[in-house]
Structures are given as structure tokens and as C-alpha cells.
Amino acid sequence: MEIICINCPVGCRLKVKVEGGEVKEVAGNACKRGDTYARQECVAPMRMVTAVIPVEGSRTPLSVKTAAPIPKHLLLDCMEALAGIKLKAPISAKSVILRDVLGTGVDIIATKSVKIDL
Amino acid sequence: MNVDVLVIGAGPAGLAAAIAAKEDGIHNLLVLERESAPGGILKQCIHNGFGLHRFGEELTGPEYAQKDIDRAEELGITIQCDTTVLSVSEDKVVTCVSREHGFQEIHAKAIVLAMGCRERPRGALGTPGTRCAGIYSAGTAQKLVNLMGYMPGKRCVILGSGDIGLIMARRMTLQGAKVLACVELMPYSSGLNRNIVQCLEDYDIPLYLSHTVVDIHGKEKLTGVTVAQVDANRKPVPGTEMEFDCDTLLLSVGLIPENELSVGAGVNLSAVTSGAEVDDTLQTNVPGIFACGNVLHVHDLVDHVSNESFKAGLSAAQFAKGEFAVGETVAVLDGQGVRGVVPQRICAGAGRAVELMFRPAGVYRNAVCVVKCGDNIVARKKAPIFTPGEMVVVKLPEDVVAGLSGDLTVSVEGGQ
CATH class of the missing domain: 2.60.40 (Immunoglobulin-like)
Incomplete structure (x- = not known):
């Protein structure tokens, strides 16, 4: 089957040979990430999640991301988990906002700093 | 005021140009920025996928921008924010205004144009229908959601399949809205393939190629749009109309380099890119005026913007030092x-x-x-x-x- 690598904007078209639920061969990737992506995507797709969360005391919401990709089927559940978080400024970039989201072992981390400006 | 190198814009292009110029030994350097903080459009691009080429890691927009902002700070580069440039002249005199400094006239030895681009608005499309509230360019909606914390609506149709539109289809969905469709006039998407996969397909949002919005309904607030298929000449095909009940229409129909200042300086623009015509040093037809980033031509990758802008900054530095020859x-x-x-x-x-x-x-x-x-x-x-x-x-x-x-x-x- 043919899939499009989503690791970077180059978007390599990967040709993946799958036999019996197992990836046998990957071609068309410009870098190593394409190979890794194809092997994962055809078996258990994973996605990064980014979101914004309102912060008490800050004019701008905080942007956050999962520290690593999480299973694709958990995307909306992850957003649900983030919706319940209450935050207070100041927060610095890279700080952990939520540990081990949905038992994935992946933390939610801040991708920018917000100061008190309200 | 006299400066050696003046950079207009503190987005990724302006920051990279300033860093390169400073690293090449230009100390009398000034960056002018219209907004209240540097970073440009990256500030609102909270999704990941930036920087893989340049940094070997996958960053979000704010993280990518912060790396350059930190470097600029480290080098002691002055970035004057909240400042709008009014004019640039052929002899490299720049006028600008700000609350803090009032009106300023700056004489520069070399200038780097790094003003970025803006979105094509509804008015440029000629779509019929009412002029109701609820119609936004995708980037405006992105700013509302990611920087101001407002949701533009709950049921959304996206016209155009540019990258910002695709990114916003996913953002609106994740933040709780229903995205009904993404509608593209051309038989192919103008966005990156990876974004079709991870922003539309992941969320089962249908992409209608060779379709467009032919009517907009709603008196005060948008209540719906009519979408129809188009033929090979991009004319709507009667009988193919579909009605969508929505409160928000996002437009992602192209980006246009923002070159009003360049034109005032006598810079020749390309009719194809809408950006300046440059040589491989990024110099325009006006000696000492250089252009880089999305004001030069609209890029897909910020990594390419940074690379191009390093070159422009270096060229400007050499010009200011009198070491530049074409x-x-x-x-x-x-x-x-x-x-x-x-x-x-x-x-x-x-x-x-x-x-x-x-x-x-x-x-x-x-x-x-x-x-x-x-x-x-x-x-x-x-x-x-x-x-x-x-x-x-x-x-x-x-x-x-x-x-x-x-x-x-x-x-x-x-x-x-």
C-alpha cells in the first residue's frame, strides 16, 4: 500500500509491503523517519497532539504538546483530558502540564511561556 | 538615526537575517516589528512539524521561533516592537511610527525586507451572497483560537485547501467544533499532502476537489453556504449544489507577499511570485535592499525561510561594510x-x-x-x-x- 509520511512537510510517498499484518518492506522514504513511520502507521498509528489551554492571569492561552506521539484513537480523549485542566500564570516553556496523559506514559508539556499580564 | 543594517519584520525571516548580519560583525543593527512581540506567524502556529531540516527535531511554531528569539537576545540584537513602517525609499531612508518613539526617520546602509505575506480575503474571490458575520480568513481564525482563546464558531466549512485551512480544520475539530467540509476549486489540493492526511483524513473531514462555495446565506450571522461542483473552466455546474448548515466559513485561498513598502522603494516585483525579483545574494534591483522569506515568495517550510534569510542577512552585512560586489x-x-x-x-x-x-x-x-x-x-x-x-x-x-x-x-x- 502507499501512504504519505507525515513526519515533515516534505511528505514522502512511502510504498509499504504488508504481509500478514507485518511490514515487510518500506520504499520511497527520503530519511530514516519515513521507515519508522511506515512500520508504525501500518500497525498502530500514532499522532502528536497540540492544543491551547486557557490560563488564569494570562491574556493568551498556553500552547501545549504531547512530549511524544500517542495512539491515534486517543486524540479526542486527550483533548477531553486537557479540557479539565486549570492553569495559573506564570508558566514557563517546557514545564510539564499533565503527567502520563490517559495512561500512555506521555506527558503534556508547555510549548511557550506565559506571564501574568491580566 | 543611522544604522548599518535595518531589518523590517521580526518573524522567522527577519530574525534569521538579523542573526546572520550580527554574526558577520554588524553591531549597528535594528529590527522593526509591527506586533508587540517577535516571532511572526509562528506565534500562532502551535502545531508541530517545524524545524526538522534545520534543527533535526520536530518543533511547534512557538518553539521554533523561540530558538531564534533566544539567539537574537544572546547576540544583543535590538528588536523594536509595536512599530509600523510607513515608507522605505530608494536611498534607504525608512520612516516608521510607534507609541514609544513617535515618528522616526532611519537612514540605513542596507535594508532587509522581511514583512511576510497576508491572506487573500473574501473580496478577492467574488463569491456571491450576504455580507454576514462568521466569515474569516483561516489565519485570522487561527489567531483567535491560538492566541486570543476565542472559538469563531461551532459548525464550520472551509473554502480552499491551503495549509492554514487544513491546519485549522484539525484545530477547530480538536477544540470542539464540527468541520463539515473542506472545499477546493482546483482538482488538486494546494496544501501539503501530510496535512491532508493528518488534518482531514484523521478526522473524517470530506475534501471536495473541483468544488466551490457559490452562495453565502445569513442576514447578521452566517447560517449556511451553498457548495457546487465546477467544470474544467472552474464554472459551477448547475444541479450539483449542496447546502451546508454552518455558522463559520474559513477562507484558505492563498497568500500574497506584503510588498507595499517594497514598491515604494522602487523594488521590481515578479508578476508570478508577487515578490521582489532578486539575484542569488537576495538583492533586489535596488542596491542595498534585500528580500527574504514570505515577502519574497510564499514558502511551505520555515526551515527554507530561515536558510534563505541567513543568506539575505549576510549579503546585507557585506553591503553595509562595503565588501559586497555583484x-x-x-x-x-x-x-x-x-x-x-x-x-x-x-x-x-x-x-x-x-x-x-x-x-x-x-x-x-x-x-x-x-x-x-x-x-x-x-x-x-x-x-x-x-x-x-x-x-x-x-x-x-x-x-x-x-x-x-x-x-x-x-x-x-x-x-x-
């Missing part, structure tokens, strides 16, 4: 299947490696991009697919550039 140039022309090659001229004598960038004029499968000097092929690049949504980069090594004897033509050959 010899004879050869022209780089668009051939078959190619739109808007940048740079438009190359200084062959300098023998620097050059990267040619362009957008294919259509979709070509199993084709070859060929760069010719007369009848000689000087570079070629094969790809399984060339599409207008993805910028093509062709490298000309030093020895090839040094050996150029005449104008170059870039074309896409073979394939369908």
Missing part, C-alpha cells in the same frame, strides 16, 4: 511547467552554490525537473510527483554556477 548575472527563466523560480538572476562569476526554488504549474507524475543553459542540461531532479502545493528545490553546485555561460531555463519535462 558581477555579471545570468537570468533564470520559467520554462514549461514551472512558475516563479527564485532567484531570478544568478551571479555566475561568484561561483557560489545556488538553490533554485519554484512551484510546479500543475500536477506532474514521474516527471523530471531540468535546468538548462542553452542546450546543456546543468541540473536535473526526478520526483514521483510534482504538485503546486509543494515547493521544489533544485541545487546548483559551485562548479556548475561558475561555469554558467548564459541564461538558465527551468522546466518540468516528461510525466503526465
Whole structure:
């Protein structure tokens, strides 16, 4: 089957040979990430999640991301988990906002700093 | 005020240009920024996927911007925010206004134009219908959601499949809205393929190619849009209309380099890219005025913007120091299947490696991009697919550039 690598904007078209639920061969990737992506995507797709969360005391919401990709089927559940978080400024970039989201072992981390400006 | 190098805009392009100029020994350097903080559009691009080429890691927009902001701070670069540039003249006098400094006139030895681009608005489309609330450009909606914390609506249709539209389809969905459709006039998407996959397909949002919005309904607030298929001449096909009940219409229908200041300075613009015409040092036709980033031509990758802007900043620094010389140039022309090659001229004598960038004029499968000097092929690049949504980069090594004897033509050959 043919899939499009989503690791970077180059978007390599990967040709993946799958036999019996197992990836046998990957071609068309410009870098190593394409190979890794194809092997994962055809078996258990994973996605990064980014979101914004309102912060008490800050004019701008905080942007956050999962520290690593999480299973694709958990995307909306992850957003649900983030919706319940209450935050207070100041927060610095890279700080952990939520540990081990949905038992994935992946933390939610801040991708920018917000100061008190309200 | 006198400065050696003046950079207009503190987005990724302006920051990179300023960093390169400072690192090359320019101390009297000033960056002017219209907004209240540096970072440009990256501030609102909270999704990931930036920086893989430049930093070898996958960053979000704010993280990518912060790396350059930190570096600029480390180098002691002055970034004057909340400042709007009013004019740039051919003799490199810049006027600007700000609350803090009032009206300023700045005389620069060299100027880097890094103003970025803006979105094509509804008015440019000629879509019929009422002028109700609820219609936003995708970037405006992105700013509302990601920087101001407002949701523009709950049920959304997206016209155009540019990257910002696709990114916003996912953002609106994740933040709780229902995205009913993404509608694209052309038979192909103008966005990156990865974004079709991870922003539409992941959330089962239908993409209607060769369709457009033919009517907009709603008196005060948008209540719905009519979508119809278009024929090969992009005219709506009667009888194919579909009604969508929505409160928000996002437009992602193209980006236009913001060149009003450049025109005032006598900079020649390309009719194809809407950006300045430059040589491989990124110098425009006006000596000492350089352009880089999305004000020069709209990029897909910020990594490319940064690279290009480092070059522009270095050139500006050399110009300000009086070490800059451009010899004879050869022209780089668009051939078959190619739109808007940048740079438009190359200084062959300098023998620097050059990267040619362009957008294919259509979709070509199993084709070859060929760069010719007369009848000689000087570079070629094969790809399984060339599409207008993805910028093509062709490298000309030093020895090839040094050996150029005449104008170059870039074309896409073979394939369908």
C-alpha cells in the first residue's frame, strides 16, 4: 500500500509491503523517519497532539504538546483530558502540564511561556 | 538615526537575517516589528512539524521561533516592537511610527525586507451572497483560537485547501467544533499532502476537489453556504449544489507577499511570485535592499525561510561594510511547467552554490525537473510527483554556477 509520511512537510510517498499484518518492506522514504513511520502507521498509528489551554492571569492561552506521539484513537480523549485542566500564570516553556496523559506514559508539556499580564 | 543594517519584520525571516548580519560583525543593527512581540506567524502556529531540516527535531511554531528569539537576545540584537513602517525609499531612508518613539526617520546602509505575506480575503474571490458575520480568513481564525482563546464558531466549512485551512480544520475539530467540509476549486489540493492526511483524513473531514462555495446565506450571522461542483473552466455546474448548515466559513485561498513598502522603494516585483525579483545574494534591483522569506515568495517550510534569510542577512552585512560586489548575472527563466523560480538572476562569476526554488504549474507524475543553459542540461531532479502545493528545490553546485555561460531555463519535462 502507499501512504504519505507525515513526519515533515516534505511528505514522502512511502510504498509499504504488508504481509500478514507485518511490514515487510518500506520504499520511497527520503530519511530514516519515513521507515519508522511506515512500520508504525501500518500497525498502530500514532499522532502528536497540540492544543491551547486557557490560563488564569494570562491574556493568551498556553500552547501545549504531547512530549511524544500517542495512539491515534486517543486524540479526542486527550483533548477531553486537557479540557479539565486549570492553569495559573506564570508558566514557563517546557514545564510539564499533565503527567502520563490517559495512561500512555506521555506527558503534556508547555510549548511557550506565559506571564501574568491580566 | 543611522544604522548599518535595518531589518523590517521580526518573524522567522527577519530574525534569521538579523542573526546572520550580527554574526558577520554588524553591531549597528535594528529590527522593526509591527506586533508587540517577535516571532511572526509562528506565534500562532502551535502545531508541530517545524524545524526538522534545520534543527533535526520536530518543533511547534512557538518553539521554533523561540530558538531564534533566544539567539537574537544572546547576540544583543535590538528588536523594536509595536512599530509600523510607513515608507522605505530608494536611498534607504525608512520612516516608521510607534507609541514609544513617535515618528522616526532611519537612514540605513542596507535594508532587509522581511514583512511576510497576508491572506487573500473574501473580496478577492467574488463569491456571491450576504455580507454576514462568521466569515474569516483561516489565519485570522487561527489567531483567535491560538492566541486570543476565542472559538469563531461551532459548525464550520472551509473554502480552499491551503495549509492554514487544513491546519485549522484539525484545530477547530480538536477544540470542539464540527468541520463539515473542506472545499477546493482546483482538482488538486494546494496544501501539503501530510496535512491532508493528518488534518482531514484523521478526522473524517470530506475534501471536495473541483468544488466551490457559490452562495453565502445569513442576514447578521452566517447560517449556511451553498457548495457546487465546477467544470474544467472552474464554472459551477448547475444541479450539483449542496447546502451546508454552518455558522463559520474559513477562507484558505492563498497568500500574497506584503510588498507595499517594497514598491515604494522602487523594488521590481515578479508578476508570478508577487515578490521582489532578486539575484542569488537576495538583492533586489535596488542596491542595498534585500528580500527574504514570505515577502519574497510564499514558502511551505520555515526551515527554507530561515536558510534563505541567513543568506539575505549576510549579503546585507557585506553591503553595509562595503565588501559586497555583484558581477555579471545570468537570468533564470520559467520554462514549461514551472512558475516563479527564485532567484531570478544568478551571479555566475561568484561561483557560489545556488538553490533554485519554484512551484510546479500543475500536477506532474514521474516527471523530471531540468535546468538548462542553452542546450546543456546543468541540473536535473526526478520526483514521483510534482504538485503546486509543494515547493521544489533544485541545487546548483559551485562548479556548475561558475561555469554558467548564459541564461538558465527551468522546466518540468516528461510525466503526465
